[in-house]
Amino acid sequence: MSQPSQKANSSRTGSRIAAVGAVCVLSLHFGLTFLHVAPANPLSQQLALATGLWMSPLFDQNWELFAPDPVSRDTGLLVRGTAGGDELGGFVDLSTAMLERKLHNLVPDNLHYTVSSATHNLLSARQDLIRNEAVLAEFPNAADSGLFLSEDLLDAGPEPLRTAYKRTVDAVVQLAIKGVRDETGVTPDAVQVRIVTHEFPRWSKRDDAGVGEVFYSDTPWLTATGEELPL
Amino acid sequence: MTFSNTRRLDRRALGMAGLDWLSQRRHGTRVISLVRIGYGVTTIFLLLINLPVRQQIWGAEAAYTWDLFMQTSLAGGQPSLYVLSSSAVYADILYFALLTAAILFTLGWHTRTITVIFFVLLWSLHARNPLATNGGDNLARIILVYLVFAQVGAHWSLDSLRTRRRLASGRPRRRERVIGTVAHNAALIACVAQVCVLYATSSLFKVQGEMWQNGTALYYILRTADYNNWPEVAAFVYQWPIVVVGATYAAVFVQLCLPFALVNRWAKAVLLPLVLGMHVAIGILMGLPFFSLYMVVTDLFLLTDRDVRLAKVYVTGYLARFGASRPGRMPSLVAPELVTDK
Numbered sequence: 001m002s003q004p005s006q007k008a009n010s011s012r013t014g015s016r017i018a019a020v021g022a023v024c025v026l027s028l029h030f031g032l033t034f035l036h037v038a039p040a041n042p043l044s045q046q047l048a049l050a051t052g053l054w055m056s057p058l059f060d061q062n063w064e065l066f067a068p069d070p071v072s073r074d075t076g077l078l079v080r081g082t083a084g085g086d087e088l089g090g091f092v093d094l095s096t097a098m099l100e101r102k103l104h105n106l107v108p109d110n111l112h113y114t115v116s117s118a119t120h121n122l123l124s125a126r127q128d129l130i131r132n133e134a135v136l137a138e139f140p141n142a143a144d145s146g147l148f149l150s151e152d153l154l155d156a157g158p159e160p161l162r163t164a165y166k167r168t169v170d171a172v173v174q175l176a177i178k179g180v181r182d183e184t185g186v187t188p189d190a191v192q193v194r195i196v197t198h199e200f201p202r203w204s205k206r207d208d209a210g211v212g213e214v215f216y217s218d219t220p221w222l223t224a225t226g227e228e229l230p231l
Numbered sequence: 232m233t234f235s236n237t238r239r240l241d242r243r244a245l246g247m248a249g250l251d252w253l254s255q256r257r258h259g260t261r262v263i264s265l266v267r268i269g270y271g272v273t274t275i276f277l278l279l280i281n282l283p284v285r286q287q288i289w290g291a292e293a294a295y296t297w298d299l300f301m302q303t304s305l306a307g308g309q310p311s312l313y314v315l316s317s318s319a320v321y322a323d324i325l326y327f328a329l330l331t332a333a334i335l336f337t338l339g340w341h342t343r344t345i346t347v348i349f350f351v352l353l354w355s356l357h358a359r360n361p362l363a364t365n366g367g368d369n370l371a372r373i374i375l376v377y378l379v380f381a382q383v384g385a386h387w388s389l390d391s392l393r394t395r396r397r398l399a400s401g402r403p404r405r406r407e408r409v410i411g412t413v414a415h416n417a418a419l420i421a422c423v424a425q426v427c428v429l430y431a432t433s434s435l436f437k438v439q440g441e442m443w444q445n446g447t448a449l450y451y452i453l454r455t456a457d458y459n460n461w462p463e464v465a466a467f468v469y470q471w472p473i474v475v476v477g478a479t480y481a482a483v484f485v486q487l488c489l490p491f492a493l494v495n496r497w498a499k500a501v502l503l504p505l506v507l508g509m510h511v512a513i514g515i516l517m518g519l520p521f522f523s524l525y526m527v528v529t530d531l532f533l534l535t536d537r538d539v540r541l542a543k544v545y546v547t548g549y550l551a552r553f554g555a556s557r558p559g560r561m562p563s564l565v566a567p568e569l570v571t572d573k
Binding site: 011012014015016018019020021022023025026029030033034037038039056057058059060061062063064065066067068069070071072073074099102103104105106107108109110111112113114116117118121167170171174175177178179198200203206 | 247249250251253254255276277280281283284287288292293294295296299302303308309310360361362363364365366369370373376409410412413414416417420421424425428429430431432433435436437439440441442443447448450451452454455456457460461462469515518520521
């Protein structure tokens with residue numbers, strides 16, 4: 001009468017082998033996931049290539065939610081355009097309309113992200129480059145660069161940062177073209193982008209009536225493909 | 232038998248018990264079914280709210296043009312069904328296909344297939360405009376990859392109705408394959424682990440930040456125009472240092488401690504309501520409804536099926552008492568159904 005129990009035993013062995021396989025996959029996956037999302041450390045730097053290959057694109061993630069420090073300034077996007085050398089009115093404010101869609105709205109749609117993310121992405125892609133060691137080695141004063149980085153400076157930076165920056169410029173330029181077209185009815189052939197940074201009062205001055213400080217930063221006139229317009 | 236031998240045997244038995252836990256029975260089917268419904272409903276809600284602006288975000292009128300998308304899609308390792316055509320009609324077809332998939336996913340209709348379709352369509356939408364997504368979308372997308380391997384329709388679904396009808400008609404229960412059981416349980420572990428990795432690393436980044444250390448981070452978040460959805464409320468809140476400092480530190484501690492909710496029931500009883508409350512507050516105060524909903528639903532992975540059944544008993548009991556005040560109804564307490572595996 002030992003046959004049935006033997007059969008049960010062998011099926012249990014099979015299922016245990018499958019379970020061991022699952023444990024191995026889970027350990028590998030979450031080991032790499034942790035290294036991918038944890039703050040940079042010696043191990044994650046050593047395994048960066050393997051981690052990147054394993055995680056991308058299916059498990060790409062980043063949980064630096066409002067960290068290490070949360071955003072503490074407002075950034076607004078203003079754009080203006082020209083068509084055939086004629087200026088198409090003044091700067092168009094793209095951000096305020098988006099903020100108004102959201103204000104006092106319990107369930108705003110996702111449209112506001114298209115402006116705020118494009119603005120933030122441009123600023124952070126620029127930041128990544130001007131703080132990059134390779135760039136700083138060639139351009140010690142990279143931090144003084146404007147919003148739009150020169151080709152020479154970009155060439156000094158590593159490939160992924162360079163492409164990422166160019167893509168964010170392209171995205172903002174397309175946003176500007178659409179913004180000017182929606183406002184004037186004319187499709188511009190060149191646009192200029194201005195980012196307004198509003199540093200509202202810090203915690204210790206939170207009761208001040210003032211609005212804090214406001215800075216402007218402009219790109220040069222750019223073509224529809226994101227290149228500087230030759231003068 | 233020496234002492235060390237006994238210990239070795241115990242350890243072996245423990246390891247085997249762990250492997251059997253993974254392979255003998257499907258765990259967490261109620262929690263997973265709840266998450267299925269939560270993700271489905273959130274996605275339906277998101278698609279309906281964005282219906283009027285869908286072409287401006289993911290369609291022919293998008294400022295993130297189809298040409299820009301093509302540079303980041305296939306070339307950037309982000310495949311998407313949107314690569315096939317740039318037309319507005321095609322974008323609408325994909326949008327409404329996703330809406331349909333989300334509805335069927337919620338209802339639990341042929342979940343094996345629908346989970347894959349739902350994931351592919353949601354992924355395609357996210358890839359079409361990376362500017363329009365946030366951490367909630369990202370998390371839902373990753374969890375859906377794991378859910379492809381899980382049985383997500385065991386409860387509160389058309390699939391489970393069909394199974395019940397099948398059993399009632401006297402036909403035998405379909406045999407659960409061992410490999411499916413292992414995949415299901417591994418997927419459940421993956422979902423829970425993903426939640427833990429998220430909170431643990433998020434807090435590791437926060438503790439490095441000066442504003443989280445000095446307890447003022449909440450002030451800056453509340454005051455930033457992008458998140459300042461109710462300026463009157465925010466201005467009122469940041470008049471109270473105890474609220475700002477308390478909530479700032481609480482956010483860090485709750486995130487840091489959340490993985491321990493798995494180890495201790497009391498820790499869970501404290502941490503889970505706190506983290507759910509945090510996400511509801513974020514959703515309302517900062518105007519991030521869908522981020523908040525996806526997060527709240529994912530937090531449910533910290534529950535066990537036992538918790539869900541207990542909650543059901545409480546709710547049923549409460550409803551029965553409530554119903555008893557009406558004529559013609561007898562108060563009744565419905566016991567949780569007996570789980571039989573074989």
